[in-house]
Amino acid sequence: MTQAGKLDKVLTELDQGLDEALDRLIGFLRIPSISTDPAHKADVRAGAEWLCNELQTLGFTADIRDTTGHPMVVASSQPGEGRSLLFYGHYDVQPVDPLDLWDRPPFEPELQDTPDGKVIRARGASDDKGQLMTFVEACRAWKAVHGALPAGLTLLFEGEEESGSPSLLPFLEANAQELSASLALICDTGLYADGRPAITTQLRGLVGEEVVIRAADRDLHSGHFGGLAANPIMVLAQGLAALKDDQGRVTLPGFYDGVEELSDELRSDWDALGFDAEDFLSSVGLKHPIGEKGRTPLDMQWNQPTAEINGIAGGYAGDGFKTVLPAEARAKVSFRLTGTQDPARVRAAFREHMRGVLPADCEIEFHEHGGSPASVMDITDPAFAAAKQALTEEWGREAAFIGAGGSIPIAGDFKRMLGMDSMLIGFGREDDRIHSPNEKYDVESFAKGARSWARILATLR
Incomplete structure (x- = not known):
């Protein structure tokens, strides 16, 4: 069977297994793994145990690594001849207060129909349990079709991201050899504002x-x-x-x-997004952008x-x-x-x-x-163009290289401590209400997110 034929079978496997995948996610979301609250210490560990068991069932070599705080989950597949990849996500979640603003209990997940499509409503649905499970489900389907997991994968799932990651840097330093790879994949991001798939290539x-x-x-x-x-x-x-x-x-x-000034490639990608600064500001009651004269709004938001x-x-x-x-x-x-x-x-x-x-x-x-410091990825690495094309094929819209106005320290930590760039790809949406009451994740994001990772894995094997 050709590689294209195998990919099609992986995608079909994901489509046919969507209901079971959502059931697994619902089970994961029931665990109140709030890392900032000492009262939920046992729940955070329960989240790690759930995840570790799920990965072991898939055939990963997986275990729980204790830290001075909450545990890490580390899993790996068999080494292979292709490039090695490190996938990062976090299984801890934000606190749920104010509880009275939730329409239903935050750890009783529910599939809901909305005017914009079906969503799964629960704390952690988008940030970050739903996101990390898109990759796990892609690996599950890959194994079902290929008979083995993608080779050369290491998975690192953290239990302290929402509480400042106090144990992360010591853990990276102590386990640098095991965790080093040719490229990191980070899922804790989202689609561009209009639902366009995107790869974040620089962070302030x-x-x-x-x-x-x-x-x-x-x-x-x-x-x-x-x-x-x-x-x-x-x-x-x-x-x-x-x-x-x-x-x-x-x-x-x-x-x-x-x-540094923008490269021609990034400037073209950003211009094609058609960002409307007045519309963006109107969501917070403003209209007129300020900032350095002569700069485009996205240049000021992402690159300056x-x-x-x-x-x-x-x-x-x-x-x-x-x-x-x-x-x-x-x-x-x-x-x-x-x-x-x-x-x-x-x-x-x-x-x-x-x-x-x-x-x-x-x-x-x-x-x-x-x-x-800021994190700027080397997009001349062929993996970036390949992933961009894979996202474009899945979503039917031209994927873009984008920047981020905020900071995701783990990307810089991987660069500084492990010597590798990160490809930040996620499928959350701006209305997911992360960190707020009534958090949700679109079922489309979950389903197409898993299909996207399957395509990306196929291009990088």
């Missing part, structure tokens, strides 16, 4: 910083001291306002070192770095009015990074900038709130 990094400015030893009467004594809020505001010029560019020296003020506190902000010069003011600031920007250099430049606006009578201190 992040620097978080809190700055505190202090002056007098107490709040001062603005009538007695105003105009004479230093006002920490004013000093803070001046420093923060000077972070950008009138063209929308960040003014920190060396800030744009490592930021940012400087944003996330919170300011100081003085009196309660009911009524209190005319004081505050003794202290503070702000939380974040920078989204792209290209090869160095988080440490960006943090140092921000601190130097704020020290430069400080009057003699003021003191300043900084508190670090994490930092990670």
Whole structure:
């Protein structure tokens, strides 16, 4: 039988087994594996045990690896001559509060008919149990047709992603040889906004910083001291306002070192998406995009770095009015990074900038709130073009290479610690309500997601 014929049989196997696959997913979703709540520690382990047992039943060599927190599940197939692949997902879920906003109990999954099609409603349906099970089901169908699992696969399923992954980096370091592969596959993403299949090829990094400015030893009467004594809020505001010029560019020296312009291929892909910035902003009550002059909206959202003020506190902000010069003011600031920007250099430049606006009578201190570089994948690897074509064939729409405005640290960790790029492919939709009440996953996403992975595996064997 030709490879194309075998692929067709795998796809048919997935179609015929969809109801049973949904039953398995429903069983998985019943487990309240909330990693942030110590009361659910046993439930998180139960989720790991369910997954490990399922993988062993399929023929994977699978076991549960204990950590100082929640366990990892690691599984592997027999080595082969093709390229080795590491697939990553997480089986823990977000808390469910506020519970009264759920239309049904969050761990009693249900298939529901909606105006947009059938969905499965439950916590974790989209983030990330439904997503990771698309790959598991693709492997199940592959074995049914080929008589064996795809060779050279390693699966890593984490139980702490929703609680900050405290055990992940030590685990990667301790198991680097076992987990290293030629390419990582990550499912914790989604379709593009209009339902178009996509491969995320770059993710922004992040620097978080809190700055505190202090002056007098107490709040001062603005009538007695105003105009004479230093006002920490004013000093803070001046420093923060000077972070950008009138063209929308960040003014920190060396800030744009490592930021690269889009390649022609990515620019063409992004232009073809037809992104409407006004429509995007209208969903949150806005209309007019801002940002650096001369940049397209997607360039600003995915490929350009940012400087944003996330919170300011100081003085009196309660009911009524209190005319004081505050003794202290503070702000939380974040920078989204792209290209090869160095988080440490960006943090140092921000601190130097704020020290430069400080009057003699003021003191300043900084508190670090994490930092990670951007992740940019090498799309010249033929696997990316092959996967893009596979997605296009499955969904009947041209797949796109896209960026992400946020950060998915695991992709950077794989690059930095294991030396491999990641292909981020997921099938969630913007209305899946992840992290919110009434989370759902479209049955179409689940079914076509599994078929997509089957096609991708076929191109990479």
